Amino acid sequence: MEGGVDYLIDERKKAQFDVEAMKVAWAGSRQAFELSDRIAKLVANDPIFEKFSRPMLGRKELFKNSLRKVAHAWKLIIDLRLSEEEAKLLRHYIDEPAYTDLQWEMFIPAIEGQGTEEQKRKWLPLARKMQVIGSYAQTELGHGSNVQGLETTATFDPQTDEFVIHSPTLTSSKWWPGGTAKVSTHAIVYARLILDGQFHGVHGFIVQLRNLENHTPLPGITVGDIGMKFGNGAYNTMDNGVIRFNHVHIPRNQMLMRVSQVTREGKFVQSDVPRQLLYGTMVYVRQKIVADASKALSRAVCIATRYSAVRRQFGSRNGGPEIQVIDYKTQQSRLFPLLASAYAFRFVGEWLKWLYTDVKQRLEANDFSTLPEAHACTAGLKSLTTSATADGIEECRKLCGGHGYLVSSGIPELFATYVPACTFEGDNVVMMLQVARFLVKTVSELGYKQPVGTTAYMRRVTALMQSNCAVRTAEEWLNPGVVVEAFEARSTRMAVACGQRLAKFENPEEGFAELSADLVEASLAHCQVIVVSKFVEKLQQEIPGKGVKRLLEVLFYVYALFLLHKHQGDFLATGYLTPKQASLANDQLRILYSKVRPNAIALVDSFNHTDHLLSSILGRYDGNVYPKLYEAAFNDPFNDSDIADGIHQYVQPMLRQELHSAKL
Ligand SMILES: CCCCCCCC/C=C\CCC/C=C/C(=O)SCCNC(=O)CCNC(=O)[C@H](O)C(C)(C)COP(=O)(O)OP(=O)(O)OC[C@H]1O[C@@H](n2cnc3c(N)ncnc32)[C@H](O)[C@@H]1OP(=O)(O)O
Numbered sequence: 001m002e003g004g005v006d007y008l009i010d011e012r013k014k015a016q017f018d019v020e021a022m023k024v025a026w027a028g029s030r031q032a033f034e035l036s037d038r039i040a041k042l043v044a045n046d047p048i049f050e051k052f053s054r055p056m057l058g059r060k061e062l063f064k065n066s067l068r069k070v071a072h073a074w075k076l077i078i079d080l081r082l083s084e085e086e087a088k089l090l091r092h093y094i095d096e097p098a099y100t101d102l103q104w105e106m107f108i109p110a111i112e113g114q115g116t117e118e119q120k121r122k123w124l125p126l127a128r129k130m131q132v133i134g135s136y137a138q139t140e141l142g143h144g145s146n147v148q149g150l151e152t153t154a155t156f157d158p159q160t161d162e163f164v165i166h167s168p169t170l171t172s173s174k175w176w177p178g179g180t181a182k183v184s185t186h187a188i189v190y191a192r193l194i195l196d197g198q199f200h201g202v203h204g205f206i207v208q209l210r211n212l213e214n215h216t217p218l219p220g221i222t223v224g225d226i227g228m229k230f231g232n233g234a235y236n237t238m239d240n241g242v243i244r245f246n247h248v249h250i251p252r253n254q255m256l257m258r259v260s261q262v263t264r265e266g267k268f269v270q271s272d273v274p275r276q277l278l279y280g281t282m283v284y285v286r287q288k289i290v291a292d293a294s295k296a297l298s299r300a301v302c303i304a305t306r307y308s309a310v311r312r313q314f315g316s317r318n319g320g321p322e323i324q325v326i327d328y329k330t331q332q333s334r335l336f337p338l339l340a341s342a343y344a345f346r347f348v349g350e351w352l353k354w355l356y357t358d359v360k361q362r363l364e365a366n367d368f369s370t371l372p373e374a375h376a377c378t379a380g381l382k383s384l385t386t387s388a389t390a391d392g393i394e395e396c397r398k399l400c401g402g403h404g405y406l407v408s409s410g411i412p413e414l415f416a417t418y419v420p421a422c423t424f425e426g427d428n429v430v431m432m433l434q435v436a437r438f439l440v441k442t443v444s445e446l447g448y449k450q451p452v453g454t455t456a457y458m459r460r461v462t463a464l465m466q467s468n469c470a471v472r473t474a475e476e477w478l479n480p481g482v483v484v485e486a487f488e489a490r491s492t493r494m495a496v497a498c499g500q501r502l503a504k505f506e507n508p509e510e511g512f513a514e515l516s517a518d519l520v521e522a523s524l525a526h527c528q529v530i531v532v533s534k535f536v537e538k539l540q541q542e543i544p545g546k547g548v549k550r551l552l553e554v555l556f557y558v559y560a561l562f563l564l565h566k567h568q569g570d571f572l573a574t575g576y577l578t579p580k581q582a583s584l585a586n587d588q589l590r591i592l593y594s595k596v597r598p599n600a601i602a603l604v605d606s607f608n609h610t611d612h613l614l615s616s617i618l619g620r621y622d623g624n625v626y627p628k629l630y631e632a633a634f635n636d637p638f639n640d641s642d643i644a645d646g647i648h649q650y651v652q653p654m655l656r657q658e659l660h661s662a663k664l
């Protein structure tokens, strides 16, 4: 048999649940499913959005092609009168990082969150109609994580009622802002506010970068691209830029002034709004990144699962077919936890979106009480989900053996595009240290203040510190209460232990720095409590469709017990579990894998990914892998001719022993 078509047809027949209903559960609602299905097909059927050849293009061609796609998408948005939600889905399915990501996900949200009503009235309509194109210029050559360490200055000139934006050093050059090198006409530039020689913190300023008529940089602005990034194609469709300002004047009313204001006289006015709101755009994007993690992980898992069902190695009996690699327990123990993680991240992403919407409404009404919790959750979950997704994509590559390394598997480009998510919008370790600050504070207040929100479980600190797990059989692990309590006890014990060790330091900041590696582990444990609990909350809702809830329960246990197995050192060291109980959890995990196995293909079909989005021969819906791999090899432009450029010049002289006289 040449291809794998028959394997996937048989696999689909094994499903023990209603795949169409699972698609709805994955999408969140029937309406969400229909919307995204419609937009996915719109993109897949439009030849302008073709992306298979992307990794073969040179940088300039790649970039120009990306500009063409954006322009075509904008035309579709106008012609088809797409809503903002549909337009966002369109960008997602086009699947190409571009300046519009910054426009819609950073520039506009920054003005919405940090601008005054007057500023919003002026700038938002222009930006929403794409009459100005904006980016987010915070990071500099010398500082990214340490925002308070930024060096760009914004000095108020009372004579002209303007700010003077200046890059005083090489390291103050803005470095990384996407969309900036070649496209954006404006940027939100973060700079140190200087009034009458005094520093008043870092603030955001709307700075025009280019002439709107001819697109040339304005006087005093030096701008360019920072160079090729990791991987071919991938993030190289984006023009990440460097900007240097030489005393650039902007009107006073272009400082984003919701948090603090500068008066005509040059006086600094601090409103009741906390200064952390200046970081609000990052909170918004971190939440988006969490919601997006399941999309990226599910793509890789879909490819690896379909291919694992097609691929056969060893074990042929009496000349019969060999074993499908998906039937190897080792393959299942690597693949199925990732499949379960995709579902777990989907549900926690949905919850975080809800949390963010709630916080946003509160902030608009000047209620800042839930901001610290929102910051800790978005920072921690951004770190947890992106690290797990990046590692998961790479694991999927290995699960596909040698063919996974081919660009046509779709995995290398997915990995290269995804992996910077571990760094941008806050380095993942730096983000976990923010969670650690929040946890340390929570633990130190336990005696007199009831923890709320995602730390509410720590109200039961005494029970969680003293009681131990009661599981006696592998079957007893199939109880959501038992599983969640194990995660809560481990997290509480790790956080309290950190708190006790910190208390021994005279200088708390010194202690925090010394114990930071342990604090990051405690923060991860807390974030895992959130993911596990939100999965359970999802299962408590009504989930229609034959067998859908049962399968989601199986995936929940796979996710949680896999984590328990992976981190069993923590569970044992904190004394909540015995080695016997940890081993029983692992026994249960093996049983769960065999429950996932017949449903594996149907579970990845439920993501409803089009072949266009996957852009993968290994992950094709029809499983027709081998003929298509063979065909793609010979369609590669490198195979246009049997004799490659350079053969006559460099190889033939060697073969003929004529290298001494060859012109090299
Ligand atoms: C492939 C995935 C695709 C997903 C698609 C999504 C959309 C795509 C859109 C665009 C593509 C991405 C482009 C990338 C853009 C960028 O990367 S922009 C730059 C991002 N930069 C960062 O994230 C910098 C990280 N650093 C910081 O956030 C901060 O500097 C800090 C590390 C938090 C430290 O700040 P600072 O020194 O000022 O603060 P502290 O003294 O530590 O803390 C003071 C108190 O403030 C609290 N805090 C900090 N941050 C926040 C916040 N954001 N909100 C609320 N509160 C905050 C902190 O906890 C302290 O509180 P405490 O005093 O009570 O302890």
Ligand SMILES: Cc1cc2nc3c(=O)[nH]c(=O)nc-3n(C[C@H](O)[C@H](O)[C@H](O)COP(=O)(O)OP(=O)(O)OC[C@H]3O[C@@H](n4cnc5c(N)ncnc54)[C@H](O)[C@@H]3O)c2cc1C
Pocket: 102, 136, 137, 138, 139, 142, 143, 144, 145, 146, 175, 176, 177, 178, 235, 240, 420, 423, 424, 425, 426, 427, 428, 429, 430, 433
């Ligand atoms: C593809 C991409 C797109 C980007 N787009 C934008 C954009 O549009 N706009 C923008 O402004 N920026 C953008 N950035 C920049 C990005 O936000 C920063 O790179 C990021 O915030 C990390 O900061 P850094 O580079 O300074 O890392 P660093 O902080 O220098 O990190 C280096 C190492 O130091 C460690 N470290 C740093 N501080 C601490 C600490 N306190 N404790 C322990 N360890 C620490 C980190 O964990 C890391 O291992 C982009 C970056 C990338 C890769």
